[in-house]
Amino acid sequence: MGKGGNQGEGAAEREVSVPTFSWEEIQKHNLRTDRWLVIDRKVYNITKWSIQHPGGQRVIGHYAGEDATDAFRAFHPDLEFVGKFLKPLLIGELAPEEPSQDHGKNSKITEDFRALRKTAEDMNLFKTNHVFFLLLLAHIIALESIAWFTVFYFGNGWIPTLITAFVLATSQAQAGWLQHDYGHLSVYRKPKWNHLVHKFVIGHLKGASANWWNHRHFQHHAKPNIFHKDPDVNMLHVFVLGEWQPIEYGKKKLKYLPYNHQHEYFFLIGPPLLIPMYFQYQIIMTMIVHKNWVDLAWAVSYYIRFFITYIPFYGILGALLFLNFIRFLESHWFVWVTQMNHIVMEIDQEAYRDWFSSQLTATCNVEQSFFNDWFSGHLNFQIEHQSLKKSGKLWLDAYLHK
Numbered sequence: 001m002g003k004g005g006n007q008g009e010g011a012a013e014r015e016v017s018v019p020t021f022s023w024e025e026i027q028k029h030n031l032r033t034d035r036w037l038v039i040d041r042k043v044y045n046i047t048k049w050s051i052q053h054p055g056g057q058r059v060i061g062h063y064a065g066e067d068a069t070d071a072f073r074a075f076h077p078d079l080e081f082v083g084k085f086l087k088p089l090l091i092g093e094l095a096p097e098e099p100s101q102d103h104g105k106n107s108k109i110t111e112d113f114r115a116l117r118k119t120a121e122d123m124n125l126f127k128t129n130h131v132f133f134l135l136l137l138a139h140i141i142a143l144e145s146i147a148w149f150t151v152f153y154f155g156n157g158w159i160p161t162l163i164t165a166f167v168l169a170t171s172q173a174q175a176g177w178l179q180h181d182y183g184h185l186s187v188y189r190k191p192k193w194n195h196l197v198h199k200f201v202i203g204h205l206k207g208a209s210a211n212w213w214n215h216r217h218f219q220h221h222a223k224p225n226i227f228h229k230d231p232d233v234n235m236l237h238v239f240v241l242g243e244w245q246p247i248e249y250g251k252k253k254l255k256y257l258p259y260n261h262q263h264e265y266f267f268l269i270g271p272p273l274l275i276p277m278y279f280q281y282q283i284i285m286t287m288i289v290h291k292n293w294v295d296l297a298w299a300v301s302y303y304i305r306f307f308i309t310y311i312p313f314y315g316i317l318g319a320l321l322f323l324n325f326i327r328f329l330e331s332h333w334f335v336w337v338t339q340m341n342h343i344v345m346e347i348d349q350e351a352y353r354d355w356f357s358s359q360l361t362a363t364c365n366v367e368q369s370f371f372n373d374w375f376s377g378h379l380n381f382q383i384e385h386q387s388l389k390k391s392g393k394l395w396l397d398a399y400l401h402k
Contacts, residue, residue: 062222223358
């Protein structure tokens with residue numbers, strides 16, 4: 001009896017004991033078919049869950065084999081809610097002797113960043129001004145109304161048409177900045193309200209897909225300026241970026257285009273084609289292939305509204321050309337604000353930096369003014385063009401074995 005009782009106690013102790021793992025073991029599980037990650041020193045097996053992950057399996061997979069604590073907090077405003085999904089995935093903890101950060105990441109910077117974030121939260125710096133966002137939405141609707149009134153009152157001549165196109169391009173750009181904030185779930189406390197307004201703004205006001213944007217943009221924030229992880233630096237062989245890629249292309253004798261002249265042809269094919277062709281193709285294919293029927297319905301509502309409004313003035317073909325001209329104008333605006341602010345920074349392969357450092361090395365200084373804030377949707381980073389020329393020269397030197 002006594003011996004049996006002792007065995008029972010030992011079994012109970014074994015049942016409550018938590019497995020511990022070293023970073024060496026955790027880092028082995030960074031494959032598509034085998035994914036572990038660490039949050040607050042707890043180890044989770046996300047292999048099967050990643051397929052169901054609402055944010056997409058790519059963004060969560062980018063942190064396989066790493067500490068994902070700060071990324072997890074950044075992407076999930078309601079930690080209590082998402083914590084329920086983590087419990088079944090828990091398989092152990094970091095061994096006591098293991099540091100909280102992997103790959104020799106700077107733990108001091110991480111601690112300072114978390115303390116800074118806590119201070120900002122205590123100061124209510126993240127508290128939303130709902131009147132501000134309401135005014136942003138109102139001024140977008142006002143721009144669309146002005147555009148319609150211009151062509152309605154002055155006719156469809158060249159001058160009224162150009163004025164209308166520029167006004168509509170402005171409303172489209174501003175709607176793009178507004179959907180960005182809702183897409184980050186940063187306006188309302190409850191995610192469902194952010195999701196709903198996000199779908200309305202990006203779908204009904206822009207004709208795009210919320211799911212497409214989320215899966216693409218969250219990867220960008222998870223691993224900014226990292227090749228094969230950040231889709232914003234995937235240039236489809238049209239441009240080479242940073243220092244590693246041009247040298248790699250040069251050594252392999254890859255010459256899809258004369259990259260040593262990419263700083264000259266950038267504005268000839270980059271901004272004109274990004275939104276009208278590349279993004280539109282991606283958006284439509286994503287909604288159909290992934291069966292995002294809700295997003296498709298929102299996007300269709302935009303096109304119905306647009307064509308009902310402008311076909312009476314321009315006809316079917318004219319309205320279609322008018323729409324693409326608007327997107328042509330918006331694309332230049334979008335590229336100037338969003339693409340060039342990262343291209344000038346470090347672009348490389350995975351360097352395994354801490355969260356704060358990885359974000360800092362991928363963004364530029366901010367030039368603050370009322371106009372810049374409005375023009376860039378508060379994404380007003382300093383813009384330079386010289387980096388494309390430098391990357392092109394690196395490619396040419398490697399191509400010629402210099």
